[in-house]
Amino acid sequence: MNTNERCSCAKRPVSVPHDELIDIIVKSIHAVLSSEPDTKQPIEESGPHSQRIPLGISNRHIHLTSTTFQKLFGDRAEFESMRPLYQPGEFASKHTLTIVGPKLRSIPGVRILGPLRNYDQVEISLTDAVFLGIDPPVTNSGNLKNAAPLTLVGPNSSLYLEKCAIVANRHLHMPTSEAARLGVKEGDFCRVRIGGEKPTVFENVLVRTNDNWKLQIHLDTDDANAANVRDETFVEFLGKMGTGI
Ligand SMILES: [Zn+2]
Numbered sequence: 001m002n003t004n005e006r007c008s009c010a011k012r013p014v015s016v017p018h019d020e021l022i023d024i025i026v027k028s029i030h031a032v033l034s035s036e037p038d039t040k041q042p043i044e045e046s047g048p049h050s051q052r053i054p055l056g057i058s059n060r061h062i063h064l065t066s067t068t069f070q071k072l073f074g075d076r077a078e079f080e081s082m083r084p085l086y087q088p089g090e091f092a093s094k095h096t097l098t099i100v101g102p103k104l105r106s107i108p109g110v111r112i113l114g115p116l117r118n119y120d121q122v123e124i125s126l127t128d129a130v131f132l133g134i135d136p137p138v139t140n141s142g143n144l145k146n147a148a149p150l151t152l153v154g155p156n157s158s159l160y161l162e163k164c165a166i167v168a169n170r171h172l173h174m175p176t177s178e179a180a181r182l183g184v185k186e187g188d189f190c191r192v193r194i195g196g197e198k199p200t201v202f203e204n205v206l207v208r209t210n211d212n213w214k215l216q217i218h219l220d221t222d223d224a225n226a227a228n229v230r231d232e233t234f235v236e237f238l239g240k241m242g243t244g245i
Contacts (some may be wrong), residue, residue: 005124053215053216062122063120068078069095072154072155073095079116093109099132101151120152121142121166122152123168124165129167132150136166143166150163170220173218176212188209189240194229196227198228
């Protein structure tokens with residue numbers, strides 16, 4: 001199609017109609033994406049420990065003690081599994097709660113993960129925290145020293161927990177044998193890279209080891225959306241970055 005003919009009324013000397021322009025832009029983007037090898041920005045760390053690790057994206061969720069569960073759901077309620085998670089022994093339960101922040105903004109349907117633990121913890125994203133009006137620390141699961149307050153609302157009762165909300169560190173689950181192979185240990189921090197349309201390098205990824213676990217990285221929904229990834233993909237392990245943040 002001769003684009004100059006169609007735009008003879010335009011003041012600019014050469015003008016392309018909108019639909020054609022969009023088509024040209026889309027084609028150029030596709031051409032760049034399909035021809036762009038991962039080596040465009042070489043990652044120097046992808047050396048001997050280069051390794052693809054399955055990604056699991058953690059949506060906001062709750063861990064409860066059995067006492068808190070019975071309080072919120074009633075004495076006769078039974079804690080039941082809905083479906084197993086990737087890590088052996090862990091599961092998404094059938095039970096959800098509404099979480100409420102100090103401005104009375106709430107998020108319903110936040111799932112409780114099993115098995116029950118010996119502490120109450122709500123893991124949310126920073127986007128959730130802004131919405132709820134709280135300022136939780138980015139920290140390791142189980143470290144509730146500076147955790148933020150939330151009210152949990154269940155079918156039987158509600159409960160204000162002064163220190164329960166955190167933003168979980170990016171972390172890697174792995175058995176100790178896998179850690180040894182990758183040259184890391186419990187508590188180390190690593191770097192990983194995600195390719196695709198929004199390639200991203202994540203730092204401060206905490207290594208957690210347990211021989212019952214399978215190798216997997218957990219990112220929250222903010223991190224996953226920043227890199228435009230969903231579950232069922234892989235990240236590239238780039239190596240250890242030190243033993244503290
Ligand atoms: Zn995890």
